[in-house]
Amino acid sequence: MQSLAQEIKSFSKANLRKQCTRVTTLSGRRIIETWKGSTVQVVEETVQPETACGYIQDNNWDLQVGYIKPYLLLGSQDAAHDFGTLKKYKVTHILNVAYGVENAFPDLFIYKTLSILDLPDTDIISYIEECAQFIDQAKKGVLLVHCNSGVSRSVSVVIGYLMLKENQPFGGTFALVKSARPASCPNPGFMEQLKNFRPQDATQANVQRNSPSQKR
Structure with missing residues (x-):
């Protein structure tokens, strides 16, 4: 079993796993942030128009008067x-x-x-x-x-x-x-x-x- 000092010494950014974060803005845009080591790649995800909404849609009619x-x-x-x-x-x-x-x-x-x-x-x-x-x-x-x-x-x-x-x-x-x-x-x-x-x-x-x- 390696000591903490040995683990730190043998650390390599190349061994880090790729991390992806999906962000949905209030306007409905979806952005994917992909981290690899110390670099990040940002791309916009294509969203179908009917689902492009940054909040939950309530399609039930409120007719209570x-x-x-x-x-x-x-x-x-x-x-x-x-x-x-x-x-x-x-x-x-x-x-x-x-x-x-x-x-x-x-x-x-x-x-x-x-x-x-x-x-x-x-x-x-x-x-x-x-x-x-x-x-x-x-x-x-x-x-x-x-x-x-x-x-x-x-x-x-x-x-x-x-x-x-x-x-x-x-x-x-x-x-x-x-x-x-x-x-x-x-x-x-x-x-x-x-x-x-x-x-x-x-x-x-x-x-x-x-x-x-x-x-x-």
Whole structure:
């Protein structure tokens, strides 16, 4: 049996086994890094278009609609894009607060679109008053609020609307919305903003967001 000193002395890079590492980027590119000794070779692996995705695709439609008020519903973009679901709930108005999601039936429903990013540092409070005005306009019909997944942005808008109009605290309002749509889970930044939200903050936040200095 060789001693450690002998093993170190007899070490040769040529005896190292080749190591391969496959890296998948967020855009879906697959890169293969092959190490041999102290050198590395990097090549891009060919990926079939249908599998070129850096995240797990969810192909199941989410058509669950949360009943908040007789005139106010909450759901995902799937519900907003499924005519059968919209007809079932007698929807007349749709508030789209997703980013990059087109309105599916512009000739059949009354839409309002606000492209909101689902990021913790997005000022969600600054959108509450504008959304509330549209929701109030739809009270004689039925309005669906949706974002991409119906989990964070649309949920936050509905919670903010109820807190603004009914002057209710965050805890009870969130519980009500979550009971109607169990998937409800605003991102941490939105949660913190809503916990500290006061109805009188809505107007000022809306004015600041729409001021010329904020649009530069």
